[in-house]
Amino acid sequence: MSMMDHCKDFLSWLDHDTSLNIFKGMDDPADLARVSCVSRSWRHFVIANGLSKQLCLRMFPPLSRVACVVELNQHGVKEHPEVGSSNSMEWLALQKDNRVYGYLARCCMSPVAMDCIAKAIGASSTDNIPQESIDHTLEERDNIAGRFSYWSSNGQINPNVPETLTYQLGSQICVIKEINIQPFQAHFQMGAPIYSAQSVRFKMGHQKASLDSLADEMFVWTYTSPEFPMAQENRLQTFQLPEPVLCIGGILQVELLGRVQRQEMDGLLYICISYVQALGIQLSPAFSVEILDPSGMFVLKRDQRVKCEPHATSDDESGILNENVRRELRDFRRVVNILRGHVMGIGAEDGWDEEDYEDDDFDEDVA
Template sequence: MPMMDHGKDFLSWVDPDTSLKIFKCLDDPADLVRVSCVSRSWRGFVVANGLSKQLCLRMFPQLSRVACVVELNQDGVKEHTEVGSSHSNECLALWKDHRVYSYLARSCSSPVDTDCIAKAIGASSTDNFPQESIDHTLEERDNIAGRFSYWSSSGQSNPNVPETLTYQLASQICVITEINIQPFQAHFQMGSPIYSAKSVRFKMGHLKASLDDLTDVFVWTYTSPEFPMAQENRLQKFKLPEPVLCIGGILQIELLERVQSQEMDGLLYICISHVQALGIQLSPAFSVDILGPSGKFVLKRDHMGNCQPPVTSENESGAALTDRDFQQIVTILRGHVMGVGAVDGWEEMEYEVDDFDEDNAF
């Protein structure tokens, strides 16, 4: 093969299928952005083949449920698209997808890990409310003002009866990499027993579009493998096999099998002193709208938003549930189902206006 001339674009020498295979080998979002900056032809190839979207789908299969993406302006309003030929509209849609997915991929690759839990929703049972409420699991200290801080299940004679702890995450869309749980050790009881579970499993999902069906108010889009739990008084780390994109901001922890009985009544309990869900919060830069029973959703990118540290106020717009939703869920869980006791520093790539040519877009 004759030597290529200096400056010759290899895309003109290699067939499109081979070029596509080469570009798909890039699994770092930053590399894909750099490739897009090499030349207009490379950028056009990346955009026309939806490589940013394909990379996001490889990173997070949950994105296969995206019905469409929307960009919001500084007022939080959907950006207007000019009416034109079908070809120009298709090109504009590809550019929009590229911008949204490239920024999403880069945001999801941030090394920042924070505790993403905002508040407790409910537990499948509570032994003594509010003294042993699930709310205590959000407190890192296991002793506050001389009182032990922990959640306790009700007692059971059957060790196979599971328990669940359900939480609202601080961001409506976030990446969860690791969940940490500390079993409670009852130093005030004979022998200082540790009330751990034998194993744990995690579910993530969103609130159902309608709360009319009281049998289950959540839709789970991810279920983890089962992890063994040690009967030890320490913060135990359960790293997920792959980072999970939680769409809808609901986390449920399943505590499977009881191992410790209480001496005074002979019943088996599970008690937890602290829970963390480590990951990356993507709101307010990103938000979602769940589209009813279909389970699909609209992915929205706010140009004025950046991925921020944890939401500290329950009234922040980035929270997954409104106060009305939250109170309705807690009421349902208490009364029917669950017996509840009470890319910082990264600027997204900008494109010049003359990069888009309706007649020769790519």
């Protein structure tokens, strides 16, 4: 056998289905990228068979709802292929899919995880507003300026009445790996009871239209987790999802199921949470989505001007400074709200107006 026979590409020896099964065996986006660099014929095979897209679909089944893929160029406008034959147009579309899905898969494989919750949307019930607002669950500390920081549900006689906490994530599209929750321990009550739930479950999805109500019909849930038991312990409890979840639409809901702790003073059952954290990878602004109501399909957009940066960059110091300012602002708001709740005769128009002091304004001041 000649030297040329030894060097012959195995793709020419095998039938298409066998070659396809071999390439599909790669479950790491980096391996698929390396394979594409071996030769022109291998790169052509990867692109023509949409292997990057197929890998993403295996990793994250919700991507099956992608209606189309759009690339934004350096000017922020959609890339349009030049006029040509149907074959050339189809090949350009395949190349675009390979770029977008290949990059998406690599970004989703990042080992770096961060808290993806941006803000609280609302709770199914709240015992005292603003002293026991859901906003307090975004703060890791359970004591601020000498006041306990936590969310509390309304009291119930029936232990099976559930509660929900709904949050907006910091990215329209992100990968959530685990959710951490710390029940609240009421040290100011006899026996220092812990107001945890019996179990917890998580939903992820997107909003339909506006968020005028927290009713389920306002949201489309594309993922529902298994039910996890919650310990009656004052610690940050980790709930590892069976596999990383691609949240499309940026809405997370925490379902608290079953009440275990009765308050001595009124005999009612409560659930109280001091901190909620969702760890994962935020894919914006490199990626964004456009939900196509009412079908639930969506457009996946890739902005070529930016890269996925799941880890801290050279702007660490300014980021820390901004976060410190936000934390101090939140602390000040809570102190003022607590005082407003205890001082008679002060109307909302005389007190703290949060709209006048948005976090974005402080970002500009400290930038």
